[in-house]
Amino acid sequence: MMIQGYAVMSPKSELTPFEYGLDPLDPLEVEVRVQYCGICHSDLAMIDNDWGMSAYPLVPGHEVIGEVTAVGQQVKNIKVGQRVGVGWQSGSCQVCHYCDHGKEHLCIDEQKQTIVGRHGGWADSVRAQARFAVPIPDGLDSSVAGPLMCAGTTVWSPMIHYGVRPGMKTAVLGVGGLGHLAVQFLAKFGTQVTAISSTHNKEDEARQLGATDFIATRGTDELAKAAMRFDFILSTVSADVEWSQLIDALAPEGRLCIVGVPESDLKLPAFPMIMYERSVSGGRAGAPSDTAAMMEFCAQHGVAPMCEQFEMKDINHAVQHVRGGKARYRVVLAN
Ligand SMILES: [Zn+2]
Numbered sequence: 001m002m003i004q005g006y007a008v009m010s011p012k013s014e015l016t017p018f019e020y021g022l023d024p025l026d027p028l029e030v031e032v033r034v035q036y037c038g039i040c041h042s043d044l045a046m047i048d049n050d051w052g053m054s055a056y057p058l059v060p061g062h063e064v065i066g067e068v069t070a071v072g073q074q075v076k077n078i079k080v081g082q083r084v085g086v087g088w089q090s091g092s093c094q095v096c097h098y099c100d101h102g103k104e105h106l107c108i109d110e111q112k113q114t115i116v117g118r119h120g121g122w123a124d125s126v127r128a129q130a131r132f133a134v135p136i137p138d139g140l141d142s143s144v145a146g147p148l149m150c151a152g153t154t155v156w157s158p159m160i161h162y163g164v165r166p167g168m169k170t171a172v173l174g175v176g177g178l179g180h181l182a183v184q185f186l187a188k189f190g191t192q193v194t195a196i197s198s199t200h201n202k203e204d205e206a207r208q209l210g211a212t213d214f215i216a217t218r219g220t221d222e223l224a225k226a227a228m229r230f231d232f233i234l235s236t237v238s239a240d241v242e243w244s245q246l247i248d249a250l251a252p253e254g255r256l257c258i259v260g261v262p263e264s265d266l267k268l269p270a271f272p273m274i275m276y277e278r279s280v281s282g283g284r285a286g287a288p289s290d291t292a293a294m295m296e297f298c299a300q301h302g303v304a305p306m307c308e309q310f311e312m313k314d315i316n317h318a319v320q321h322v323r324g325g326k327a328r329y330r331v332v333l334a335n
Pocket residue numbers: 040041042043062088150151
């Protein structure tokens with residue numbers, strides 16, 4: 001069977017139409033006809049080989065929504081015709097301690113990533129282990145659900161794993177593709193959300209998404225005035241920031257969770273962390289069960305990413321739009 005997709009042939013190059021064949025379907029895998037696929041910053045990092053693990057030709061795309069067209073012989077949980085999503089991870093060993101405990105995203109034996117050493121969702125079809133094909137509940141619109149498969153689960157999972165509860169004071173650093181979803185989740189979760197951005201430009205939108213307070217950091221003392229305030233701060237930014245100011249903004253026992261990858265290593269002040277038992281943690285896209293729970297939450301509470309849609313054939317235009325920082329807030333490709 002031949003697949004039509006869009007690939008880059010070398011680092012930082014443009015996407016070109018690319019046809020490729022696939023081996024017979026693995027007994028544990030499903031095949032998904034791609035209806036929509038988002039553009040994530042990790043796709044751009046893979047195109048550019050920023051992480052040194054790209055193989056070319058490379059077909060990016062790991063925010064897939066589509067319909068299952070074939071299932072492997074051992075697949076029992078997914079049926080042909082079912083609507084599913086596929087995200088960054090598309091396979092794991094399935095038997096290690098972590099896989100066995102529903103934490104496949106932490107599998108230490110054999111993590112398969114959708115666009116590492118295999119072809120992703122900027123194509124008419126993509127494959128994943130059935131465990132990683134997440135059913136999409138009725139009530140979620142396919143045309144905007146794709147970004148939930150990466151951006152959504154990336155900000156959802158840390159909230160769940162680090163025990164964010166209603167009534168907490170929370171903050172989201174960065175109002176972008178990840179941040180605009182984090183603000184919605186934390187607000188619907190019953191926390192009091194502050195959005196933190198460099199300027200006040202996105203304040204109105206952040207408040208519409210559920211933020212009750214807004215802090216602009218550039219040239220102001222607004223963050224300094226928030227000392228000891230937050231139980232949980234989620235950082236979605238990829239720039240270096242004043243980490244010590246964020247530590248000071250944590251309440252006693254507060255946690256700063258990093259889901260964006262800053263340019264430099266973090267420089268953290270030990271004393272204010274020790275004094276008030278504050279923590280700094282990493283967070284990432286969760287296991288399939290976390291993502292499935294998030295999808296149900298989105299369907300029930302009306303959470304959705306704000307998306308701009310491009311035709312798949314306009315892929316290079318769409319990528320330039322994202323690279324230019326113009327996406328409000330996520331770009332989805334339609335097949
Ligand atoms: Zn991603």
